[in-house]
Amino acid sequence: MAAIELEGLTKDYGEVLANDGVTFDVERGEIFGYLGPNGAGKTTTIRTLLGFISPTAGSAQLLGRDITDEGDLLEAKRRLGYLPDSPAFDETATGREILDLHASIKGDERSGELLELFQPPLDRLVREYSRGNVQKLGLVTTFMHDPDLVILDEPTSGLDPLLQQRFAKFIRAERERGLTVFFSSHILSEVRKLCDRVGVIRNGRLVTVEPVESLLDRSGKFVRLHAAESIPTRALEIDGVHGLESERGAGSSAGSSDGTEYAFTFTGDINTLLERLREYRLLDCTIEEAPLEEVFMRFYGDEETDAGSAAGDRVPAGTGAADDGVGGDGDV
Amino acid sequence: MFELTRYDGRHRVRGGIYLSIGLSLLAAMVIWVYPSFEAEVDLDQLLAAYPEPVLQVMGVQTMASLGGFLSFELYTFGWIILLGLYLAYATAGAIADDVDRGRMDVLLSMPISRSRVVAERFAAMTVPIVGANVLPPIVVYVGARLIDHPLAAADVLAVHLLSIPYLFACAGIGLLASVVFDRAAIAQRVALGVTFALFLSESLLSGTDAEAVGAIAPMRYYDPNAVLLEGTYDLAGAGVLVAMTLGLLIAAQLWFSRSDIP
Numbered sequence: 001m002a003a004i005e006l007e008g009l010t011k012d013y014g015e016v017l018a019n020d021g022v023t024f025d026v027e028r029g030e031i032f033g034y035l036g037p038n039g040a041g042k043t044t045t046i047r048t049l050l051g052f053i054s055p056t057a058g059s060a061q062l063l064g065r066d067i068t069d070e071g072d073l074l075e076a077k078r079r080l081g082y083l084p085d086s087p088a089f090d091e092t093a094t095g096r097e098i099l100d101l102h103a104s105i106k107g108d109e110r111s112g113e114l115l116e117l118f119q120p121p122l123d124r125l126v127r128e129y130s131r132g133n134v135q136k137l138g139l140v141t142t143f144m145h146d147p148d149l150v151i152l153d154e155p156t157s158g159l160d161p162l163l164q165q166r167f168a169k170f171i172r173a174e175r176e177r178g179l180t181v182f183f184s185s186h187i188l189s190e191v192r193k194l195c196d197r198v199g200v201i202r203n204g205r206l207v208t209v210e211p212v213e214s215l216l217d218r219s220g221k222f223v224r225l226h227a228a229e230s231i232p233t234r235a236l237e238i239d240g241v242h243g244l245e246s247e248r249g250a251g252s253s254a255g256s257s258d259g260t261e262y263a264f265t266f267t268g269d270i271n272t273l274l275e276r277l278r279e280y281r282l283l284d285c286t287i288e289e290a291p292l293e294e295v296f297m298r299f300y301g302d303e304e305t306d307a308g309s310a311a312g313d314r315v316p317a318g319t320g321a322a323d324d325g326v327g328g329d330g331d332v
Numbered sequence: 333m334f335e336l337t338r339y340d341g342r343h344r345v346r347g348g349i350y351l352s353i354g355l356s357l358l359a360a361m362v363i364w365v366y367p368s369f370e371a372e373v374d375l376d377q378l379l380a381a382y383p384e385p386v387l388q389v390m391g392v393q394t395m396a397s398l399g400g401f402l403s404f405e406l407y408t409f410g411w412i413i414l415l416g417l418y419l420a421y422a423t424a425g426a427i428a429d430d431v432d433r434g435r436m437d438v439l440l441s442m443p444i445s446r447s448r449v450v451a452e453r454f455a456a457m458t459v460p461i462v463g464a465n466v467l468p469p470i471v472v473y474v475g476a477r478l479i480d481h482p483l484a485a486a487d488v489l490a491v492h493l494l495s496i497p498y499l500f501a502c503a504g505i506g507l508l509a510s511v512v513f514d515r516a517a518i519a520q521r522v523a524l525g526v527t528f529a530l531f532l533s534e535s536l537l538s539g540t541d542a543e544a545v546g547a548i549a550p551m552r553y554y555d556p557n558a559v560l561l562e563g564t565y566d567l568a569g570a571g572v573l574v575a576m577t578l579g580l581l582i583a584a585q586l587w588f589s590r591s592d593i594p
Contacts, residue, residue, distance in 0.1 A: 047437070047593070050437075050440070050441055051440070052436075052437060052440060052592065052593040053592040053593065054592060070445055070446070070589070071445075074443045074444075074445060075443075077441065077442060077443040078443045080441070081441075082437075082438075082441035084434070084437045084438060084441075086434060087434075087437075087438055088433050088434040088435045088438065089435060089438065090343075090435065092343060093343070097339070100339075101335065101336070101339045102442065104335040104338075104339075105335050105336070105442045105443065105444055106442045106443055138438075141438070
């Protein structure tokens with residue numbers, strides 16, 4: 001039994017189709033990254049899973065429990081930790097009072113060690129907390145009852161780099177102990193560091209689910225060339241070159257010589273490329289893993305038209321209409 | 333069970349104490365002015381000078397006894413209007429404020445059902461409702477003796493005890509507004525507006541053909557005059573208020589359980 005199962009999950013707000021037939025499983029013991037730009041529908045999926053909003057169509061299970069049955073879902077929530085994208089706590093209470101309330105409702109197995117790790121200022125009023133401190137308190141409340149599954153919506157936003165690192169280390173250690181993690185992000189480096197598998201959502205539709213390595217393999221390399229003299233662009237017109245830009249800016253007329261610096265993403269056979277470049281004298285050449293933002297662009301840049309036709313006259317989530325409708329935070 | 337009630341209740345204790353002190357001061361002031369008022373003003377003439385609707389709205393029956401005087405100066409004004417509006421307003425924030433500020437997601441991610449959240453939050457309103465009625469009856473009873481217009485202890489106790497179901501019903505109006513509107517500011521304004529409209533409909537329409545409209549107003553079932561002047565305790569009215577409160581609570585639970593949290 002998977003930790004999370006979604007089957008055709010759909011949330012239709014009328015104006016916005018926030019989730020459109022989203023189907024995937026999160027296996028027990030894995031770290032699953034849910035990727036998409038702001039407004040793609042990540043938060044909608046998560047809030048539907050938690051029963052805050054009811055699906056228009058489709059079904060889902062958390063730890064084998066049906067999310068549309070409140071009693072069933074409550075059973076699942078006993079073993080679930082959740083950190084929303086911008087967690088909020090009673091401003092008139094101290095962090096300690098918040099922890100006491102959480103402990104009284106869901107239990108407290110390990111707040112001591114979590115407090116040592118994340119160190120929110122417990123004796124201050126939440127009103128005086130910085131965003132980072134609220135996030136730290138949120139992390140403690142998410143993990144304090146030692147859940148089997150945690151759902152984290154943009155967990156590292158608001159954390160400084162040191163804490164992000166500490167968080168990543170903590171998550172990996174928890175996975176070793178058998179924890180299942182489902183987290184959403186639009187920060188790709190974070191996903192790459194942590195995830196076993198990745199689901200990519202765009203305009204409310206799941207684009208792909210795959211192991212993070214294969215996403216990286218498909219993403220190709222980012223190539224930067226500095227040639228002694230200009231290379232004709234047509235010489236670089238080989239399979240697997242995407243988004244070729246030269247020093248004088250993109251879009252200059254094809255075939256002419258375009259200066260001496262080139263940058264492009266390359267998904268083809270690296271030997272073909274090197275073969276081709278041998279005839280030119282290079283001053284510098286870097287070939288590195290493509291930034292995941294580029295991979296992202298590939299997913300989001302290509303099929304611009306098909307979602308529009310599928311959704312008919314409605315505007316898919318993530319485009320302008322998301323602003324005036326539901327959600328408020330832009331992330332519906 | 334009741335973890336949330338305990339938490340909320342603790343956070344309402346201070347407000348409850350302030351409320352009790354403030355209302356006690358109001359009670360002390362009303363009692364303190366009564367002897368000079370009685371001595372220097374021709375009360376019947378004063379009553380006759382007021383237009384009938386004003387007397388009706390303020391629940392004035394007589395000023396010729398301390399009981400009648402307290403009944404409108406303290407209980408109609410302080411309890412039926414001020415406290416009633418305050419509780420409708422305060423309870424209107426109970427759910428909507430959390431939704432508004434994004435705190436509801438954290439709360440509902442815990443193993444606690446939506447109807448339990450509504451019930452526990454509502455139950456915490458017991459603190460200000462009972463708190464407001466702790467100190468003032470003592471002030472009223474002792475104050476009345478000090479100015480030599482003693483009131484029956486049972487009547488003073490009854491006028492406060494019977495106000496409790498009334499105040500819960502007002503809080504119930506706020507609770508329903510709190511789940512229907514997800515913006516706290518709107519829920520609070522609606523709760524205030526509805527409660528005040530019910531008060532006016534009950535007091536202005538009584539004695540007219542449209543009197544039946546006032547039957548849905550909680551104010552109809554709590555009458556300080558009857559307690560302080562005649563010593564009659566309207567237990568059936570209290571029963572209606574309890575039923576009203578439960579009805580509002582259940583309606584709020586059903587509504588909140590079925591709606592999306594925005």
